[in-house]
Amino acid sequence: MRIGELARRTGVSTRVLRYYEQRGLLCAQRDANGYRRYDDEESVETVGRIRELLATGLNTDDIRALLPCAQGGPGLNPCAFSCGIVERQMAQLDAEMAELARRRAALGAYAQVMRERRAQDEALAARALRSA
Amino acid sequence: MRIGELARRTGVSTRVLRYYEQRGLLCAQRDANGYRRYDDEESVETVGRIRELLATGLNTDDIRALLPCAQGGPGLNPCAFSCGIVERQMAQLDAEMAELARRRAALGAYAQVMRERRAQDEALAARALRSA
DNA sequence: TTGCACCTTGACGCCGGTGTAAAGGTCAAG
DNA sequence: CTTGACCTTTACACCGGCGTCAAGGTGCAA
Numbered sequence: 001m002r003i004g005e006l007a008r009r010t011g012v013s014t015r016v017l018r019y020y021e022q023r024g025l026l027c028a029q030r031d032a033n034g035y036r037r038y039d040d041e042e043s044v045e046t047v048g049r050i051r052e053l054l055a056t057g058l059n060t061d062d063i064r065a066l067l068p069c070a071q072g073g074p075g076l077n078p079c080a081f082s083c084g085i086v087e088r089q090m091a092q093l094d095a096e097m098a099e100l101a102r103r104r105a106a107l108g109a110y111a112q113v114m115r116e117r118r119a120q121d122e123a124l125a126a127r128a129l130r131s132a
Numbered sequence: 133m134r135i136g137e138l139a140r141r142t143g144v145s146t147r148v149l150r151y152y153e154q155r156g157l158l159c160a161q162r163d164a165n166g167y168r169r170y171d172d173e174e175s176v177e178t179v180g181r182i183r184e185l186l187a188t189g190l191n192t193d194d195i196r197a198l199l200p201c202a203q204g205g206p207g208l209n210p211c212a213f214s215c216g217i218v219e220r221q222m223a224q225l226d227a228e229m230a231e232l233a234r235r236r237a238a239l240g241a242y243a244q245v246m247r248e249r250r251a252q253d254e255a256l257a258a259r260a261l262r263s264a
Numbered sequence: 265t266t267g268c269a270c271c272t273t274g275a276c277g278c279c280g281g282t283g284t285a286a287a288g289g290t291c292a293a294g
Numbered sequence: 295c296t297t298g299a300c301c302t303t304t305a306c307a308c309c310g311g312c313g314t315c316a317a318g319g320t321g322c323a324a
Contacts, residue, residue, distance in 0.1 A: 002270080003270090014270095016312065036272090060310080093232050100189075104225045107188045118212065121211060136299090150303090151281070165290055165301080
């Protein structure tokens with residue numbers, strides 16, 4: 001399977017597949033003419049896993065470290081290491097959610113102030129209208 | 133007050149103050165030699181408000197639209213418009229929080245799978261150790 | 265032979281707030 | 295006059311996953 005077919009079967013652009021290879025997430029054999037050649041099964045699965053992991057917010061560096069374990073790599077130690085990466089990312093997500101909650105609260109305070117200002121303005125306008 | 137002093141009093145770099153001016157968030161008079169001159173009170177407050185709003189995740193375009201109202205601008209209509217901006221941003225934050233929650237859940241599923249794999253590996257290693 | 269689909273590498277753009285540097289003007293103090 | 299602090303504008307870099315274009319090679323079909 002060449003890169004175009006892998007792109008079609010995964011719904012990912014060829015640009016992205018080459019990018020994943022450059023980042024060390026995906027490997028390919030080469031034909032005599034230099035074209036990339038992928039195995040039928042494994043590559044599709046690997047690309048799927050990469051997309052899933054990316055969608056969790058992990059970056060390509062972390063995914064590169066994670067993939068050998070996720071694919072059944074050299075066993076115990078790397079897997080413990082990978083668990084660390086995943087847990088670190090979960091903590092990161094927790095921190096980001098807390099940050100977003102903080103922003104939302106601050107924005108809510110602003111909205112409150114603005115609602116009050118607006119009510120004031122409307123009262124003022126109504127009074128001006130009556131006196132006119 | 134010139135730009136250096138405003139920078140010191142607000143804790144914001146001169147680069148950032150010029151950027152805010154370029155984005156239309158902050159205005160300054162000019163001395164005869166071209167130096168920016170700021171009023172003593174208002175500028176410090178304005179910069180503070182800009183920083184607060186940026187910290188809520190609003191971008192400079194929204195803040196530019198928002199500031200006249202937050203400063204007691206031309207009244208009713210702009211303020212209603214500003215309320216819309218704030219509410220839109222709050223909805224945006226809600227969506228981002230939901231997305232982060234989704235990511236966290238997906239990552240949790242991965243962590244679960246990996247924990248199981250790890251336990252499997254450890255059991256395997258223990259058995260190998262016993263049989264050796 | 266021509267055309268077309270497919271492949272290759274390399275490189276620039278994006279977003280958006282900010283750092284940082286270059287190249288130069290202004291002004292007060294020594 | 296020199297030094298040095300302060301000011302000016304212009305412009306490039308960053309991050310990170312990806313779109314998109316350029317310039318060119320390969321191979322099959324009409």
